Amino acid sequence: MKQLLCALVLCFTSMTWADDPLPSWEESPSKEAIVNFVKCATNDGCIKYIEPENRIAVFDNDGTLWSEQPAYFQLLFALDRIKAMAADHPEWKEQQPFKAVLENDREALLAAGKEGLLKIMAVTHSGMTTDEFSEIVRDWIKTAKHPTLQKPYTELIYQPMLELLDYLRANGFKTYIISGGGIDFLRVWAEEIYGIPPEQVFGSSVKVKYEERNGEPVLVRLPEINFIDDKEGKPVGIHQFIGRPPVAAFGNSDGDFEMLKWTARQENTLQVIIHHTDGKREFAYDRESHIGQLNEALDYANEHDWTVVDMKKDWKVIYP
Amino acid sequence: MKQLLCALVLCFTSMTWADDPLPSWEESPSKEAIVNFVKCATNDGCIKYIEPENRIAVFDNDGTLWSEQPAYFQLLFALDRIKAMAADHPEWKEQQPFKAVLENDREALLAAGKEGLLKIMAVTHSGMTTDEFSEIVRDWIKTAKHPTLQKPYTELIYQPMLELLDYLRANGFKTYIISGGGIDFLRVWAEEIYGIPPEQVFGSSVKVKYEERNGEPVLVRLPEINFIDDKEGKPVGIHQFIGRPPVAAFGNSDGDFEMLKWTARQENTLQVIIHHTDGKREFAYDRESHIGQLNEALDYANEHDWTVVDMKKDWKVIYP
Numbered sequence: 001m002k003q004l005l006c007a008l009v010l011c012f013t014s015m016t017w018a019d020d021p022l023p024s025w026e027e028s029p030s031k032e033a034i035v036n037f038v039k040c041a042t043n044d045g046c047i048k049y050i051e052p053e054n055r056i057a058v059f060d061n062d063g064t065l066w067s068e069q070p071a072y073f074q075l076l077f078a079l080d081r082i083k084a085m086a087a088d089h090p091e092w093k094e095q096q097p098f099k100a101v102l103e104n105d106r107e108a109l110l111a112a113g114k115e116g117l118l119k120i121m122a123v124t125h126s127g128m129t130t131d132e133f134s135e136i137v138r139d140w141i142k143t144a145k146h147p148t149l150q151k152p153y154t155e156l157i158y159q160p161m162l163e164l165l166d167y168l169r170a171n172g173f174k175t176y177i178i179s180g181g182g183i184d185f186l187r188v189w190a191e192e193i194y195g196i197p198p199e200q201v202f203g204s205s206v207k208v209k210y211e212e213r214n215g216e217p218v219l220v221r222l223p224e225i226n227f228i229d230d231k232e233g234k235p236v237g238i239h240q241f242i243g244r245p246p247v248a249a250f251g252n253s254d255g256d257f258e259m260l261k262w263t264a265r266q267e268n269t270l271q272v273i274i275h276h277t278d279g280k281r282e283f284a285y286d287r288e289s290h291i292g293q294l295n296e297a298l299d300y301a302n303e304h305d306w307t308v309v310d311m312k313k314d315w316k317v318i319y320p
Numbered sequence: 321m322k323q324l325l326c327a328l329v330l331c332f333t334s335m336t337w338a339d340d341p342l343p344s345w346e347e348s349p350s351k352e353a354i355v356n357f358v359k360c361a362t363n364d365g366c367i368k369y370i371e372p373e374n375r376i377a378v379f380d381n382d383g384t385l386w387s388e389q390p391a392y393f394q395l396l397f398a399l400d401r402i403k404a405m406a407a408d409h410p411e412w413k414e415q416q417p418f419k420a421v422l423e424n425d426r427e428a429l430l431a432a433g434k435e436g437l438l439k440i441m442a443v444t445h446s447g448m449t450t451d452e453f454s455e456i457v458r459d460w461i462k463t464a465k466h467p468t469l470q471k472p473y474t475e476l477i478y479q480p481m482l483e484l485l486d487y488l489r490a491n492g493f494k495t496y497i498i499s500g501g502g503i504d505f506l507r508v509w510a511e512e513i514y515g516i517p518p519e520q521v522f523g524s525s526v527k528v529k530y531e532e533r534n535g536e537p538v539l540v541r542l543p544e545i546n547f548i549d550d551k552e553g554k555p556v557g558i559h560q561f562i563g564r565p566p567v568a569a570f571g572n573s574d575g576d577f578e579m580l581k582w583t584a585r586q587e588n589t590l591q592v593i594i595h596h597t598d599g600k601r602e603f604a605y606d607r608e609s610h611i612g613q614l615n616e617a618l619d620y621a622n623e624h625d626w627t628v629v630d631m632k633k634d635w636k637v638i639y640p
Contacts, residue, residue, distance in 0.1 A: 053517060130559060174519075187563045197373060198563030199494075205560060210552035210578055217582050219559055226560075232530035239450060239539055240525060240546075241561065243507045243518030258530055262537050 021167040024160040028314045030272070033307040034164065037248065037270040042171045048268040052172045056246040058238060058259060059165075061179035061186060061203075063252035063292040064274050065194060066157040067146075069283040072291060073153050074181050075117075077140055081124040122223040126206055130184060130219040137188040151319075154193050159320045161250075161274075165194055173248070178237055179203035180230035180255055184221075202241040204229045234259035252276065257297040260306065271306040273297060278312035341487040344480040348634045350592070353627040354484065357568065357590040362491045368588040372492045376566040378558060378579060379485075381499035381506060381523070383572040383612040384594050385514060386477040387466075389603040392611060393473050394501050395437075397460055401444040442543040446526055450504060450539040457508040471639075474513050479640045481570075481594075485514055493568070498557055499523035500550035500575055504541075522561040524549045554579035572596065577617040580626065591626040593617060598632035 025031040040048035041055065062068035082092070082101040092098030097116030100108035109116065128136070145152055165175050175196055179186055183203035190201045205226040208219040229237045235258050238246060248270040249256070249263035260271045275294065276285050286294040301308050311318065345351040360368035361375065382388035402412070402421040412418035417436030420428035429436065445453070465472055485495050495516055499506055503523035510521045525546040528539040549557045555578050558566060568590040569576070569583035580591045595614065596605050606614040621628050631638065 056519075183560065183563070199376075199561075201563065208556055208559060210555050210582075212581075217555060217578065217585055219555060235530050235537060235539060236528055239528060240503065241519075243503070243521065258537065261532075262530075265537055 021170070022160065022163045024163055024316045026314050026316055028310075030307045030309045030314050034270065034272065038167065038171050038173075040268075041173075041247070050247055050268070054244065054247060055168075055171070055173040056176065056242060056244050057168050057173045057248040058176045058178045058242075058246040058250070058263070059161075060251040060253070060256045060259070061177050061181055061190075063276065064158075064250055064256070065161050065165075065177070066153070067149075067282060068292050069285065070148065072181065073146075073156075074185050076147065076153075077137070077144070077185070078120050078124040080140060080144055081136070082120060085123070125182065126221040126223040128221055130208060130221060133184055133221055134188050137185055141189050154189065155319055157193055157320065158274075158315070159317050160315045162194070162320065164250075165196070168248070169195070174200060176242060176246070177201045177203070178229060178234050178241075178259060180228070180233075182206075183229075202229060202237055204233075230255045232258050235262035238262065248272070250274065251297070253292040253294045254297050255292075257300070260297065260301075264304075264306075271301070271304075273301050273306060273308045275308050275310055277310050278315075278318065280312075281318045282311060284312075341490070342480065342483050344483055344636045346634050346636055348630075350627050350629045350634050354590065354592065358487065358491050358493075360588075361493075361567070370567055370588070374564065374567060375488075375491070375493040376496065376562060376564050377488050377493045377568040378496045378498045378562075378566040378570070378583070379481075380571040380573070380576045380579070381497050381501055381510075383596065384570055384576070385481050385497070386473070387469075387602060388612050389605065390468065392501065393466075393476075394505050396467065396473075397457070397464070397505070398440050398444040400460060400464055401456070402440060405443070445502065446541040446543040448541055450528060450541060453504055453541055454508050457505055461509050474509060475639055477513055477640065478594075478635070479637050480635045482514070482640065484570075485516070488568070489515070494520065496562060496566070497521045497523070498549060498554050498561075498579060500548070500553075502526075503549075522549060522557055524553075550575045552578050555582035558582065568592070570594065571617070573612040573614045574617050575612075577620070580617065580621075584624070584626075591621070591624075593621050593626060593628045595628050595630055597630050598635075598638065600632075601638045602631060604632075 022031060022035070040046040041050040043049060059065055062072050066073070079101050082098055086092055086102055089098070092102060097109055097112035097120055100112060101120065141154060146156055149156065168175055177186060177190060177196055177200065181203050183201065183205045186203050187198040187201045190196045191198065207222045207224045207226040209222055211218050211220055227233065227237065234256065238259065245266055246263045247266065249260045250272045251260055252274040263269050264271050273294070275298070276283055276292070278284060285292060286298060298308070342351060342355070360366035361370040363369060379385055382392050386393070399421050402418055406412055406422055409418070412422060417429055417432035417440055420432060421440065461474060466476055469476065488495055497506060497510060497516055497520065501523050503521065503525045506523050507518040507521045510516045511518065527542045527544045527546040529542055531538050531540055547553065547557065554576065558579065565586055566583045567586065569580045570592045571580055572594040583589050584591050593614070596603055596612070598604060605612060606618060618628070
């Protein structure tokens with residue numbers, strides 16, 4: 001009875017806080033769902049209480065914590081790298097897909113297809129040590145700008161999601177990134193811009209090889225995929241990297257569908273989809289998008305008790 | 321000057337504590353090295369101070385946190401499982417290597433070699449969901465006993481190392497297991513017996529596959545190696561699983577050599593080798609052992625500033 005009372009009284013009065021922990025969120029069903037979940041999860045009188053050690057929240061990155069249009073930012077990094085490396089590779093002037101990148105020839109680049117893309121990723125993401133790669137990413141993220149928005153990528157993160165990360169951590173949740181993007185690419189800047197330390201950032205990876213160079217151990221990045229942390233790979237990655245089932249999952253595309261379903265296995269969990277509805281302040285896309293496609297997961301979310309955030313209606317601001 | 325004074329005064333007077341955090345450790349150079357390291361790492365006036373977020377300590381498991389003779393306990397688990405599963409496999413009575421296991425025929429088992437071992441590992445470690453496997457391990461560890469010592473495996477953990485884990489954690493270190501053993505085997509009991517949560521336990525793994533059974537997502541364990549977290553694999557695993565270089569590493573065999581060297585890349589770090597010298601209270605083995613061989617790493621440790629713990633001389637007790 002006490003628990004029921006709590007559920008009725010405490011859990012549904014969470015919106016009366018003096019200090020709003022999510023000021024960039026409009027008062028909306030999605031904000032209410034999130035706040036109610038957190039209030040109950042942290043109140044041991046609530047039926048939906050969650051023990052502190054089980055408060056694991058997982059976030060997709062591209063399209064969930066920062067933008068992902070017109071292309072994944074890590075691909076834009078790779079294209080920038082091709083240009084930066086071109087002086088050492090005069091042969092690229094006549095070699096596809098590099099020629100296309102150097103000439104900003106979008107059509108030729110698309111024509112090079114997946115094979116061309118793999119070549120670009122291989123030369124820009126392997127062949128160096130892990131330390132060297134981190135340094136390259138660190139330098140790039142400091143100076144690079146988004147091709148159409150003309151802002152540093154680190155400013156294209158979502159203010160409402162930053163507040164949400166802080167809010168969850170303030171309530172004892174451990175926040176994790178489970179990204180289809182590269183683990184070593186993300187870890188360089190995730191701590192500074194999201195407050196998520198390297199040991200809570202996971203993603204796709206290339207194989208690395210241990211070597212000793214002049215007696216000094218190094219890890220060398222190989223042009224070979226180790227793990228794809230997308231779709232079915234996300235629950236697999238969560239199992240291996242965290243070893244506990246998350247109680248809250250945040251994604252924005254069908255690539256996050258299995259992660260959301262994996263989290264929904266347990267009762268009293270939270271599934272949130274960020275729906276890109278704001279073509280004016282950000283980008284509007286879902287079912288037909290070439291990246292970040294949101295189709296099956298959107299139907300499923302609507303049929304189940306999942307929370308769909310309407311970026312246009314639910315967020316007062318997009319970027320910080 | 322202040323730092324130097326600190327190094328001279330504070331860091332070398334650490335043995336004068338009223339409350340000894342390591343009561344099972346004899347006063348010895350190895351205890352002194354560990355305590356001095358921790359005292360300096362946590363004193364921001366010390367030249368060897370370590371920022372809290374970088375206080376990552378990695379531990380091997382077999383032979384470092386618990387015993388590993390006469391065979392890795394996970395192999396003994398597999399042999400027990402063969403016996404438990406035999407009723408459903410009448411054909412095993414005539415089939416090697418299963419026949420050898422069922423008849424306790426050590427010679428025939430050895431004759432089956434690596435191929436035989438892989439067959440045993442495959443049938444006992446794959447084909448079930450990850451939840452089912454955890455349940456099997458949980459049931460086994462509750463009741464199983466060591467074949468010669470006749471004690472539960474969970475009592476064959478090293479009391480001095482339990483104190484060390486607590487001591488490090490009390491000083492803001494995050495303690496991790498980086499084991500050659502199976503990640504899903506370890507995670508079931510590591511939290512209860514070592515106080516190390518699943519998300520800080522890493523090891524070798526089989527591939528798992530995401531499936532939906534009657535709409536319920538499961539991960540199914542496949543008879544295929546995913547990752548071997550041993551030798552060169554340990555730095556690779558540390559890089560992927562933690563993403564930060566550890567500042568302290570604890571091992572007992574050549575299988576930990578690369579992990580120790582990887583940790584020693586940074587200055588002001590601690591490398592500790594547990595040397596199995598006590599044939600009376602535990603097991604005595606090193607250079608010639610069939611498992612847990614300690615040879616190259618022992619020479620290297622003696623030539624460098626690494627700490628070698630002599631179990632016979634340095635530990636007052638072995639087991640709790």
